[in-house]
Amino acid sequence: MTKTQNIGTRLNISTNTLNKEDLPGDFALWIFIFAEMLAFGVLFVAYAFARAKDVAIFNESQLTLSLSSGVINTLVLITSSYFVVRGVSAIKHGSSKHCAYFLTGAFLLGGVFVCVKMWEFNAKFSAGITMSTNNFYMFYLSLTFFHFMHVLMGMVILGYIIIKSLRSGYSVQDYVGVETGASFWHMVDFLWIILFPLIYIIR
Amino acid sequence: MMSDIQKTENKPNYFSTAIWLVLVALTIVSFCIGETGMQGQDVMLTLLAITMIKSQLVANYFMGLYKTKLLWRGIMFSYFVIVGGLIALAYLKGIP
Numbered sequence: 001m002t003k004t005q006n007i008g009t010r011l012n013i014s015t016n017t018l019n020k021e022d023l024p025g026d027f028a029l030w031i032f033i034f035a036e037m038l039a040f041g042v043l044f045v046a047y048a049f050a051r052a053k054d055v056a057i058f059n060e061s062q063l064t065l066s067l068s069s070g071v072i073n074t075l076v077l078i079t080s081s082y083f084v085v086r087g088v089s090a091i092k093h094g095s096s097k098h099c100a101y102f103l104t105g106a107f108l109l110g111g112v113f114v115c116v117k118m119w120e121f122n123a124k125f126s127a128g129i130t131m132s133t134n135n136f137y138m139f140y141l142s143l144t145f146f147h148f149m150h151v152l153m154g155m156v157i158l159g160y161i162i163i164k165s166l167r168s169g170y171s172v173q174d175y176v177g178v179e180t181g182a183s184f185w186h187m188v189d190f191l192w193i194i195l196f197p198l199i200y201i202i203r
Numbered sequence: 204m205m206s207d208i209q210k211t212e213n214k215p216n217y218f219s220t221a222i223w224l225v226l227v228a229l230t231i232v233s234f235c236i237g238e239t240g241m242q243g244q245d246v247m248l249t250l251l252a253i254t255m256i257k258s259q260l261v262a263n264y265f266m267g268l269y270k271t272k273l274l275w276r277g278i279m280f281s282y283f284v285i286v287g288g289l290i291a292l293a294y295l296k297g298i299p
Contacts, residue, residue, distance in 0.1 A: 022271060023268070023271055024266065024267045024271075034278070037282060041282065044286055045286060045289045048292075049289075051294070051297055052297035055297045059242075067234065067237050071230060071231075071234040071237075074230045075230055078223065078227060079227075081261065081265050082219060082220070082226075082265070084265075085216070085219045085264075088267075089216055089219070179267075182266075183266055186261055186262075187266075189261055190262060190266075193254060193258050193261060194254055194283075194286070194287075196233070197233055197237075197253070197254050198254075198290065200237060201236065201237035202246075202247050202250050202294065
């Protein structure tokens with residue numbers, strides 16, 4: 001082995017080690033994930049401090065929310081995230097078909113989340129509740145709607161990956177796209193895990 | 204070769220299934236606390252602790268950050284410590 005080849009091999013080894021410790025999926029999406037988490041984090045903290053100024057109104061309004069639909073949506077998102085984990089595992093083992101099946105399960109559960117949330121929004125709007133009703137509803141509607149839009153975006157991403165998987169567009173050697181979409185979907189789940197107790201339970 | 208791949212894939216993923224079950228159990232605990240209508244400092248801190256465990260399980264084992272650099276896990280952990288800490292502070296401020 002020549003000196004140049006030796007350096008190349010060493011570089012390769014160090015690059016592989018670095019890749020192994022890197023974030024899963026495309027790094028560009030992680031910048032977006034961190035930015036989104038920051039935006040939600042600011043809103044979560046703003047909600048908590050706004051509540052501290054008007055505890056009675058917040059507690060009273062919180063009681064009008066459907067805790068059952070909140071917990072159903074939490075279980076739905078957790079389970080869909082689990083399916084995404086299984087989908088990523090499947091493609092890492094070379095099964096494009098199983099990957100597509102698991103991601104389809106996650107996609108359908110995303111659809112259940114959307115339906116439950118739309119039912120919840122409809123119930124509130126039918127009762128004449130809007131963002132200007134009070135500060136609690138302003139935060140409740142804006143935070144959950146902002147999150148709802150992320151679920152829709154995640155479903156679009158999952159849909160694209162499912163179609164590509166069914167066409168054998170991913171393989172054991174190339175599954176960065178699946179990991180990227182999976183990371184986005186897990187972020188949606190991660191944020192809801194904080195949002196659910198904050199808006200629906202803690203008082 | 205292909206059958207080996209299929210065999211490995213068909214093996215149940217026990218670890219991620221266990222994490223999923225823990226997440227479901229913790230969600231049900233939070234729901235039960237909410238259903239009883241309990242409130243106050245201890246309840247708030249318990250709910251935040253449950254939320255922290257759940258969020259870290261998702262970040263480390265679903266997102267797969269447990270095998271990445273400490274920096275990325277640190278960011279996710281610090282995120283919850285800062286956001287969760289400020290939420291706790293605001294709630295303590297609101298307790299009469």
